[in-house]
Amino acid sequence: MSNFPRLRLRSPGRAAPYNGVTVPTLQVDVGHSSYPIRIGAGLLGDSALFAASLAPAGLLIVTNTVVAPLYLTRLHAALGRDAPLCVLPDGERHKTLNTLETVLDALVEARLSRDGTVIALGGGVIGDIAGFAAAVYQRGIAYVQVPTTLLAQVDSSVGGKTGVNHPGGKNLIGAFHQPRAVIADTDTLSTLPDRELSAGLAEVIKYGCIWDPALFEWLESNIARLRSRDPEALEAAIARCCAIKAEIVGRDERESSLRAILNFGHTFGHAIEAATHFEQWLHGEAVGLGMIMAADLSARLGRIARPDAARIRALVAAAGLPVDPPRIGAGRAADLMRMDKKVLGGRVRLVLLERLGRATVTGDYAEDAYTATLEEHFA
Amino acid sequence: MSNFPRLRLRSPGRAAPYNGVTVPTLQVDVGHSSYPIRIGAGLLGDSALFAASLAPAGLLIVTNTVVAPLYLTRLHAALGRDAPLCVLPDGERHKTLNTLETVLDALVEARLSRDGTVIALGGGVIGDIAGFAAAVYQRGIAYVQVPTTLLAQVDSSVGGKTGVNHPGGKNLIGAFHQPRAVIADTDTLSTLPDRELSAGLAEVIKYGCIWDPALFEWLESNIARLRSRDPEALEAAIARCCAIKAEIVGRDERESSLRAILNFGHTFGHAIEAATHFEQWLHGEAVGLGMIMAADLSARLGRIARPDAARIRALVAAAGLPVDPPRIGAGRAADLMRMDKKVLGGRVRLVLLERLGRATVTGDYAEDAYTATLEEHFA
Numbered sequence: 052m053s054n055f056p057r058l059r060l061r062s063p064g065r066a067a068p069y070n071g072v073t074v075p076t077l078q079v080d081v082g083h084s085s086y087p088i089r090i091g092a093g094l095l096g097d098s099a100l101f102a103a104s105l106a107p108a109g110l111l112i113v114t115n116t117v118v119a120p121l122y123l124t125r126l127h128a129a130l131g132r133d134a135p136l137c138v139l140p141d142g143e144r145h146k147t148l149n150t151l152e153t154v155l156d157a158l159v160e161a162r163l164s165r166d167g168t169v170i171a172l173g174g175g176v177i178g179d180i181a182g183f184a185a186a187v188y189q190r191g192i193a194y195v196q197v198p199t200t201l202l203a204q205v206d207s208s209v210g211g212k213t214g215v216n217h218p219g220g221k222n223l224i225g226a227f228h229q230p231r232a233v234i235a236d237t238d239t240l241s242t243l244p245d246r247e248l249s250a251g252l253a254e255v256i257k258y259g260c261i262w263d264p265a266l267f268e269w270l271e272s273n274i275a276r277l278r279s280r281d282p283e284a285l286e287a288a289i290a291r292c293c294a295i296k297a298e299i300v301g302r303d304e305r306e307s308s309l310r311a312i313l314n315f316g317h318t319f320g321h322a323i324e325a326a327t328h329f330e331q332w333l334h335g336e337a338v339g340l341g342m343i344m345a346a347d348l349s350a351r352l353g354r355i356a357r358p359d360a361a362r363i364r365a366l367v368a369a370a371g372l373p374v375d376p377p378r379i380g381a382g383r384a385a386d387l388m389r390m391d392k393k394v395l396g397g398r399v400r401l402v403l404l405e406r407l408g409r410a411t412v413t414g415d416y417a418e419d420a421y422t423a424t425l426e427e428h429f430a
Numbered sequence: 431m432s433n434f435p436r437l438r439l440r441s442p443g444r445a446a447p448y449n450g451v452t453v454p455t456l457q458v459d460v461g462h463s464s465y466p467i468r469i470g471a472g473l474l475g476d477s478a479l480f481a482a483s484l485a486p487a488g489l490l491i492v493t494n495t496v497v498a499p500l501y502l503t504r505l506h507a508a509l510g511r512d513a514p515l516c517v518l519p520d521g522e523r524h525k526t527l528n529t530l531e532t533v534l535d536a537l538v539e540a541r542l543s544r545d546g547t548v549i550a551l552g553g554g555v556i557g558d559i560a561g562f563a564a565a566v567y568q569r570g571i572a573y574v575q576v577p578t579t580l581l582a583q584v585d586s587s588v589g590g591k592t593g594v595n596h597p598g599g600k601n602l603i604g605a606f607h608q609p610r611a612v613i614a615d616t617d618t619l620s621t622l623p624d625r626e627l628s629a630g631l632a633e634v635i636k637y638g639c640i641w642d643p644a645l646f647e648w649l650e651s652n653i654a655r656l657r658s659r660d661p662e663a664l665e666a667a668i669a670r671c672c673a674i675k676a677e678i679v680g681r682d683e684r685e686s687s688l689r690a691i692l693n694f695g696h697t698f699g700h701a702i703e704a705a706t707h708f709e710q711w712l713h714g715e716a717v718g719l720g721m722i723m724a725a726d727l728s729a730r731l732g733r734i735a736r737p738d739a740a741r742i743r744a745l746v747a748a749a750g751l752p753v754d755p756p757r758i759g760a761g762r763a764a765d766l767m768r769m770d771k772k773v774l775g776g777r778v779r780l781v782l783l784e785r786l787g788r789a790t791v792t793g794d795y796a797e798d799a800y801t802a803t804l805e806e807h808f809a
Binding site: 156160189222390 | 538567570599
């Protein structure tokens with residue numbers, strides 16, 4: 052398992068006994084707010100954990116049509132009651148202001164007070180919408196993330212970024228609103244389609260690229276175990292990714308600088324998602340492609356060695372992710388990337404690698420290398 | 431002028447020379463954010479003031495069809511250019527998620543980056559919607575309040591409460607998002623209809639009731655000067671109200687306790703506005719009626735003397751405000767008040783007076799006195 056387990060000990064996490072079993076527990080601390088991330092098998096059935104995680108008054112469960120039949124009964128059992136429910140259609144294309152309004156209507160219908168809690172049961176889309184609804188309902192109430200996809204467990208459920216898409220760009224509308232707790236039951240990954248598992252692995256690879264070369268190497272050796280859903284390997288990967296994210300978010304909640312490195316691969320990826328109306332590619336798939344492109348550009352600029360860019364592409368492929376972007380055209384891609392939120396003063400800012408495991412955010416790069424990258428992959 | 435001017439010296443404000451004239455300048459300090467309130471005649475033409483108040487990148491002006499023809503030219507001149515514009519229909523009934531979406535579309539259309547600024551030019555509705563749009567566009571960009579009504583200048587433009595109404599209740603959807611500056615040009619009050627001037631005076635009276643008995647007494651002597659738009663009296667009243675609001679918001683930005691006293695009269699008032707679909711009564715008129723009811727209940731509970739409740743009613747009347755609520759029925763009113771945001775655990779929390787100039791927020795009051803108040807005024 053290489054030296055990955057040793058690295059986990061350096062993380063802000065600590066092992067804490069919980070209900071007789073040892074559950075990795077991490078803590079996110081953003082100054083004005085501090086909350087636990089619980090990771091482990093069977094947590095969805097843990098009544099005490101949920102009881103400890105809810106605000107005093109009522110609650111609303113937000114989930115979707117795919118997740119509800121799989122896990123709602125288990126959640127209701129843990130809560131000891133049937134709670135008011137808002138079941139949304141599945142898919143990124145429903146991450147809109149319209150769907151937000153559906154959740155807000157449900158909150159009003161349930162007459163949730165300021166001391167109520169929203170439970171987001173599902174993947175990244177559910178977490179983003181439900182979290183945003185909690186952020187703006189009565190100017191902010193509590194919510195708990197119960198991520199059921201690998202992508203949500205390693206990335207989107209942690210750190211308080213919430214929001215919806217706008218026809219003009221992804222996540223253009225949203226809020227920073229930290230959850231009260233993140234409860235990641237790794238058992239839920241058993242029902243995850245292979246394609247979505249791979250999409251989640253894209254974000255896991257991202258953490259290796261931008262922060263942790265040992266994690267990257269460990270992934271190169273263990274990607275098959277992860278794809279075959281080895282519980283130990285999955286839990287180790289999730290815990291490590293959450294520890295890295297907690298550290299980055301703790302240093303820069305509002306993305307004034309450091310946090311932006313978490314967008315590695317995302318700006319190129321956004322162009323792909325926007326060009327295909329958020330329908331054809333999963334977010335993780337687009338990020339996988341985007342990381343290949345960002346690594347390619349980093350190599351063109353002489354920031355990283357060409358073989359390192361090749362290793363990233365190989366690991367993305369080994370994760371079962373596509374490696375050939377749609378041919379949307381370099382000009383179109385450039386336009387879409389300009390609409391990304393990271394544009395500052397007209398210049399597209401990109402996350403580039405300094406070396407494997409070290410990233411930087413910059414608008415200072417040779418235009419011809421950028422254009423060449425777009426033409427190589429999009430033309 | 432009684433002892434009101436002496437009291438101003440105790441405020442957090444200070445007189446600062448600006449462009450050769452002395453403009454009262456107050457500072458709002460909520461810890462993570464600190465910003466100035468400028469109050470004075472002609473500020474809308476002050477290029478230097480605007481230049482100092484904007485974030486580095488582009489901007490969008492949000493205003494409405496009534497204010498645009500009156501003040502847009504002056505603002506454009508101060509900015510030295512025509513800026514992208516979003517002109518909304520006038521009125522509280524347009525303070526909806528739909529209208530919010532219109533502003534968000536305009537922000538995307540203008541391609542505003544994270545370093546852009548929204549300028550809210552108008553009354554409370556414009557400030558609330560534009561501020562909320564700034565709060566959620568790209569998870570939060572800067573905005574500047576340029577209030578053009580008395581109500582907005584003394585109350586809604588200060589303190590960072592933004593939001594829209596929901597069919598289920600007023601301001602149910604929103605965010606805390608502090609402006610970068612508040613620029614209150616008292617000249618704009620010259621075009622304000624009498625009815626709206628009186629509506630603004632309701633909030634001025636509120637500050638006297640909950641915080642400042644000297645202000646209340648001063649208002650009893652000077653209400654005619656204010657209604658005849660005596661510039662000195664208006665500026666003194668606005669500065670005093672902003673100083674009180676800055677102090678309260680500085681102590682409790684998120685309304686965990688103290689700030690809720692600013693809702694004096696608002697819970698009763700909300701019932702009136704909701705019952706009449708936010709169309710028949712101006713917000714300030716509803717607040718005026720609500721204060722009469724809250725004072726009546728405070729007297730029924732023996733918290734304040736009956737003559738003090740009578741003084742409040744008399745001052746509301748003297749401000750040109752209605753004193754007879756619509757007969758919507760006590761039961762209906764009770765239902766609508768339960769949907770107000772201040773409901774905690776099913777109990778309607780109310781702002782009641784301990785004496786003239788001192789308020790408290792409580793859910794602990796005799797139910798029969800509450801019911802009697804509703805029946806007296808609504809049945």
